[in-house]
Amino acid sequence: MTAGTTALAATGLGKKYRRTWALKDCSLSVPEGRVVALVGPNGAGKTTLLHLVVGLLAPDQGDVTVLGSSAGTTRTLSRVAFLAQDKPLYDGFSVADMLRFGARTNPGWDQDMAVRRLASLDIPLDRRVGKLSGGQQAQVALTVALAKRPELLVLDEPLANLDPLARHEVMRGLMAAVAESGMTVVLSSHVVSDLVDTCDWLVVLNGGRVQVSGDIEDLLAGHRLLTGPAELADGVAGRLAVVDDDRTDRQATLLVRTGEGRPPLDPRWTDRGVNLEELVLAYLRRPDSAALPKPALARA
Amino acid sequence: MIDFRLDRGSGVATYLQLVHQVKHALRLGVLRPGDRLPTAKEVVDKLAINPNTVLKAYRELEREGLVAGKPGLGTFVQRTLGGASVTEHARLRDSLAGWVSDARTAGLDPEDIEALFASVVLDSFRIGEDTA
Amino acid sequence: MVWLTWRQHRAQVLVTAGFLVLVGVLLLVHGLGADGLTGDALTARFQSIYTYVSWLPAVPLVAGLFWGAPLLARELERGTHRLAWTQSVTRRRWLATKLGLLGLAVTVAGLLLGVMVSAWLTAFDGVRSADRFSDPVMFGATGVAGGVWWLFAFAIGTAAGGLTRRTLPAFAVTIAVFLTAMFAMFAVFQVRDLYAEPERMLAEGPPADAFVTDSAFVSPAGVEVSGDVPECATAGRDTYLDCVDEAGYRSVLYYQPADRYWRFQWTEAGLLAVVSVLLAGPVAYRVARRPV
Numbered sequence: 117m118t119a120g121t122t123a124l125a126a127t128g129l130g131k132k133y134r135r136t137w138a139l140k141d142c143s144l145s146v147p148e149g150r151v152v153a154l155v156g157p158n159g160a161g162k163t164t165l166l167h168l169v170v171g172l173l174a175p176d177q178g179d180v181t182v183l184g185s186s187a188g189t190t191r192t193l194s195r196v197a198f199l200a201q202d203k204p205l206y207d208g209f210s211v212a213d214m215l216r217f218g219a220r221t222n223p224g225w226d227q228d229m230a231v232r233r234l235a236s237l238d239i240p241l242d243r244r245v246g247k248l249s250g251g252q253q254a255q256v257a258l259t260v261a262l263a264k265r266p267e268l269l270v271l272d273e274p275l276a277n278l279d280p281l282a283r284h285e286v287m288r289g290l291m292a293a294v295a296e297s298g299m300t301v302v303l304s305s306h307v308v309s310d311l312v313d314t315c316d317w318l319v320v321l322n323g324g325r326v327q328v329s330g331d332i333e334d335l336l337a338g339h340r341l342l343t344g345p346a347e348l349a350d351g352v353a354g355r356l357a358v359v360d361d362d363r364t365d366r367q368a369t370l371l372v373r374t375g376e377g378r379p380p381l382d383p384r385w386t387d388r389g390v391n392l393e394e395l396v397l398a399y400l401r402r403p404d405s406a407a408l409p410k411p412a413l414a415r416a
Numbered sequence: 417m418i419d420f421r422l423d424r425g426s427g428v429a430t431y432l433q434l435v436h437q438v439k440h441a442l443r444l445g446v447l448r449p450g451d452r453l454p455t456a457k458e459v460v461d462k463l464a465i466n467p468n469t470v471l472k473a474y475r476e477l478e479r480e481g482l483v484a485g486k487p488g489l490g491t492f493v494q495r496t497l498g499g500a501s502v503t504e505h506a507r508l509r510d511s512l513a514g515w516v517s518d519a520r521t522a523g524l525d526p527e528d529i530e531a532l533f534a535s536v537v538l539d540s541f542r543i544g545e546d547t548a
Numbered sequence: 549m550v551w552l553t554w555r556q557h558r559a560q561v562l563v564t565a566g567f568l569v570l571v572g573v574l575l576l577v578h579g580l581g582a583d584g585l586t587g588d589a590l591t592a593r594f595q596s597i598y599t600y601v602s603w604l605p606a607v608p609l610v611a612g613l614f615w616g617a618p619l620l621a622r623e624l625e626r627g628t629h630r631l632a633w634t635q636s637v638t639r640r641r642w643l644a645t646k647l648g649l650l651g652l653a654v655t656v657a658g659l660l661l662g663v664m665v666s667a668w669l670t671a672f673d674g675v676r677s678a679d680r681f682s683d684p685v686m687f688g689a690t691g692v693a694g695g696v697w698w699l700f701a702f703a704i705g706t707a708a709g710g711l712t713r714r715t716l717p718a719f720a721v722t723i724a725v726f727l728t729a730m731f732a733m734f735a736v737f738q739v740r741d742l743y744a745e746p747e748r749m750l751a752e753g754p755p756a757d758a759f760v761t762d763s764a765f766v767s768p769a770g771v772e773v774s775g776d777v778p779e780c781a782t783a784g785r786d787t788y789l790d791c792v793d794e795a796g797y798r799s800v801l802y803y804q805p806a807d808r809y810w811r812f813q814w815t816e817a818g819l820l821a822v823v824s825v826l827l828a829g830p831v832a833y834r835v836a837r838r839p840v
Contacts, residue, residue, distance in 0.1 A: 120506060147470075151468075152464050167630075170634050171633075171634070172630060172634065174632060174837075181477075183486070190588060190638050193634065193635070193636050193637075193638065196634070196635035197634070198630065198634035200627060200630035200631065200634075201627075202627055204627040204628045204630055204631045205631065206556065206628055206631075207626070207629070216551065216555075217552055217555075217635075218635070219631075220549065220551050220552055221549065221635035221636055221637045222635055222636045223636055224636075231500075235546055238510070257631075260631075264635070264636070270831065284464055287464040288460070288461060288462075288463075288464035291460040291461075291464050291465060291466060292457055292460050292461040294460070294466070295455075295456045295460045295461075295467035295470075296457055297455035301561060302418050313422070313463075313465040313466060313469065314464065314465060314466050315431050315466065316466050316468050316469075328767065352713075386534060388538065389538070389539060391427070
């Protein structure tokens with residue numbers, strides 16, 4: 117993993133279906149070696165963005181650079197693996213056939229790793245893919261993606277439709293692969309709790325635009341939740357960047373962006389840090405707020 | 417070898433939980449100088465967390481001089497946490513007792529005190545993570 | 549990619565091969581049974597199977613429905629195109645390999661069927677309709693045209709699958725377009741008559757195996773009349789031909805000589821190949837270009 121280089125960069129990226137823009141003015145930059153959470157409500161443009169990254173779609177506006185080359189070219193195809201939503205596999209193939217499929221279509225295929233991984237998961241190679249459980253199918257699909265030995269792995273809702281145990285197992289496998297190879301991972305989800313502890317970079321997409329993009333620790337450290345008398349709220353709002361503002365006639369709860377350090381506050385305010393879920397929700401509730409880089413500095 | 421566990425509802429940053437568990441094991445003598453810590457991959461494979469989190473925890477321990485990474489071999493315990501901390505404990509306990517009696521005089525009941533304490537602990541670990 | 553193509557389409561390959569073997573055996577048995585028969589017995593033997601054989605023009609639909617239609621539709625329907633097109637093989641190569649190999653396979657299957665039908669026809673020399681040139685069914689099922697008809701149906705199926713993105717609608721579109729194409733070619737435009745200017749010959753009859761396309765009467769003055777001969781407008785049905793004869797008219801035949809069979813075959817093959825490319829080309833282009 118080389119610190120400081122960019123795994124994924126989009127500038128002014130836009131994609132429209134017929135007349136509506138599924139993605140608009142999307143600019144972001146993700147350093148290498150990160151596990152990126154792409155979060156947003158349904159229809160926010162997550163899948164569109166991921167399809168642009170892996171070259172399944174071509175942009176109508178702007179461009180996207182993956183590992184230093186254009187998305188979708190022969191060069192990037194072999195260095196990027198994609199696990200699409202619903203984890204498509206050829207139902208009629210045996211698990212061994214799926215591995216052969218991977219081997220025949222990828223020069224860097226690691227058959228040993230694939231076989232070892234499936235053996236450790238107790239997935240028989242001669243079983244037909246269509247007969248496996250949902251969790252096992254997800255693991256086979258993930259194995260096909262991992263055995264390609266990608267430098268960037270893109271996963272679209274990898275945990276959707278899985279039971280809690282399977283979710284844990286898939287995440288465990290994914291994190292172990294990251295530990296081993298140092299690859300960059302981008303995964304989308306609309307369930308934020310799945311991403312706590314696994315992802316270290318957050319991208320919030322809302323209504324086709326990038327709202328937040330940054331290191332999760334920095335983001336958490338840079339936001340605070342203030343609770344205090346409603347009459348003081350305007351004063352604070354004037355001084356600090358308020359992301360979300362929730363007031364009753366007496367009390368105000370403000371999620372503010374403080375940046376580095378702690379702002380001086382009237383003692384009538386209580387303040388505390390925020391967690392990932394609170395942060396994401398606050399931004400999603402307020403589509404006009406944005407926390408965009410600060411040029412993305414890689415912190416190896 | 418140490419076996420990490422996570423308390424996901426605690427609000428304590430994951431890497432700090434790892435740091436605390438190593439320190440705890442050092443205090444209890446479960447880990448001794450020369451012991452190897454599990455590799456990032458081993459930890460990740462068990463806990464399903466970001467490997468960078470493990471590396472960050474180990475860097476923190478390394479910064480405090482408790483462990484040292486040997487390239488290609490792993491991360492090894494350098495020194496133990498023992499005697500010193502017992503006296504430290506006693507000192508901290510005394511000063512905390514003083515603060516609690518202060519709080520009582522100010523009219524706080526046990527629940528108020530606990531809430532306040534918990535909120536300060538939470539904040540201190542969230543914000544000043546590098547002072548842990 | 550070759551392995552993948554085989555693995556994904558081996559069911560079609562095996563079923564089609566089985567079908568060809570079955571048809572081959574049936575034709576062989578039927579043809580051998582005609583050995584030694586002559587005249588009406590031979591004709592009767594041929595007619596006994598003709599109802600089934602007359603379905604030969606629809607057989608290429610096999611290639612359209614089972615080879616062409618699912619090629620893109622099934623991938624798009626199940627989302628596996630997102631798997632296939634994000635491996636290290638470019639979409640262009642994926643498509644070229646599949647279209648190339650499967651197109652070749654269906655063409656070969658069509659050619660094989662044609663060879664078997666041709667061989668079977670030799671057992672019925674002289675029987676009307678048992679001629680690979682003059683009988684439209686046999687013409688389309690034999691020679692190079694036989695193979696290209698399969699390719700044509702395959703192209704329709706592939707294009708339909710790429711457009712509808714669903715297997716079942718693709719089936720319906722394939723059948724509709726294939727039948728419409730046949731209807732247009734033979735019922736509306738009668739294209740085979742346009743492949744070459746027919747030879748013209750007075751009376752007696754054309755050489756054996758020739759493909760008679762039209763006939764007319766010629767007046768003693770050498771004028772060709774289309775429709776009824778004016779002098780015999782009032783003649784009864786039984787006496788009409790005698791009347792025409794008495795009036796000095798001779799009959800004239802238009803025909804395509806037997807040696808034009810291959811020229812016709814290549815013309816039809818070329819025509820279908822061009823239409824196939826026009827049909828499947830834009831769909832293939834759309835798929836091979838990045839946005840889908």
